[in-house]
Amino acid sequence: MATVQLTKVGKVYAGERGVHFRAVEAVDLAIQDGEFCVLVGPSGCGKSTTLRMIAGLEEISEGVLEIDGRMVNDVPAKDRDIAFVFQNYALYPHLTVAENVAFGLETRRTHRNALVAALTGAGTARGEESAVIRARVAEVSKTLGLDALLHRYPRELSGGQRQRVAVGRAIARDPKVFLFDEPLSNLDARLRIETRTELRMLHRRLAATIVYVTHDQEEAMTLADRLVVMHKGRIQQNASAQECYENPANRFVAGFIGTPPMNIVDGHLKAGAFVANGVSVALGAEHARLGDRASALGFRPDRVRLVAPNAPSSVSASIAAIERLGDRTDVALDSPWGRVVARLDADATRALREGEAAGIAFDAAHAHLFEPGECGGRIVA
């Protein structure tokens, strides 16, 4: 196992007539030995490109990449001792499951020992190595429950089975670092959640260093030891999942992490109160120190309470939609502050009807203030 260290890593694509496109910019990231690091962000945020640079599938335009302390910028993918699990699995269609799992071991054997075997005439060495590979394949397939599938071809497998073979192929080589590129996105929802748990358990068993890319923030939060939120080629926050959720570094992270997303309202701060569209709500004494400034207010749906319309410190609204999820209910409200979502206890919402008037109140202690702009930083009171 190993550490992965990115220092000011960037990726620039040369476009037509000297127009360059920066896919990744100045990414600093230190991944510890045995850490499960998840890169998450919307599509086009540069997370996959970053992963592919670590793998050696993309050239690194700027900066330094080190695996286990060794700079590997110019080391070809095959010599980086990494394993890559592709979104579409990329199993070799003409090989059986067993051959797929063994493939990486076979090619390595050919490279390293073919010459030695030829020179020494050691025919038995080849046989012994085959036995080692067979044993390894058997071990991996047992770990992943692939035993019954070893002689099947990929086209004869279900999506979940193919996914497991792809993981098996990665494990077989016992690489320093595992790289996953959205490995669950082709699975149906139920299987995705099951496989997620399996991956987490597998990580603990292997104590492997994993870099994992996904656009699904829920998947990211459940898997990550370290969550790296990316947007527009830059790291927006690099912290634990809980930290990203509780103390988002900026407005983008606040809006991206959490389901349903945080309610964010553009307005300004005026004497300790937040004013937007003419409606003002007092926040508290400590906010008065921040002075008067343009800002955005964020509060999570589960911190919203519904009160009587026109109650003090509330925003009056009407109920636009009610989504009952069994144990809880998501209520979408139209207000002068725009669309606000509240996540409420199911029992408390039985009497609510769409179209009714309500007041929105929230817990000021758990609200966040951000600088204006898409990635405006969090203002700490």
Next chain:
Amino acid sequence: MKRPIFLSILLWFVLIMGSAIFIFPLWWMAVVSLETPARAAAAMRGGIGLLPRDPQFSNYAEAIRQTGSVPWMGFIDALSNSIVVTVLVVLGTVLSSSLVGYAFARFRFRGNTPLFLIMLGTMMLPGQVTMIPLFLVFRSFGWIDSILPLVVPAFFGNAFFIFMYRQFIAQIPESLVEAARIDGLGHLAIWWRIMLPLCRPVTAICAVFTFIGTWNDFMTPLIYLHAPESMTLAVTLNSFKGQYPGINNVHLLMAMSMLTMIPCIILFLAAQRTFIEGLARGGVKG
């Protein structure tokens, strides 16, 4: 869907008539090859039955014996020449066309598209245009009366099959190539161990067409080969006819033609299944 009965009958009638028209020459050849010399000669003037009256299977042995200048051996020579040339040409065409097709499909290099278009453009040139320049080139190499002019060009690709391989390889997911790179394969190994096995349907088409084309090729061996013992079967057939002027031995000519066709027919039937096989799908989602 149920078709009205009269429509079915009409359809069957048209199909059977069509098949009959296509099969007739072959059938005629088979019948004549089994006739006595007198009746075969009569067939040339228009009289033929649907079945030979008195099948002469010895015609085949006789045809083999009389092929070439040396009894029995002439046939063996021609057959082995044809086999050697055809196998080498098929091998060369499949290997070179798939390799070049892989490069066109997967390498991003300056001039990829223009080069590809130029290559496709060469398909417009009829063979007769290049015949004389090619002959002069091969003569300057001193390759006349050897199999080199027949075989070597095949190792430099065939525009149409390169096109087919390129199109096929282009739709194989890039991630497969990347997985192979991580597994430690270079481009040649990816071509050999990943692409060629996946391209089986294209290879089947390429191999069968090349086989039939080369096996039946009359012009190229005729131009480059002189010695009777280095001739291929297709050319020997012709000298067969020249050997016995007139139409006296037409039954032997037909017998020999039947024999010559057999490998092509067997190969075509054997490869038919692979033609329609879509192997590339399955390793990725979908």
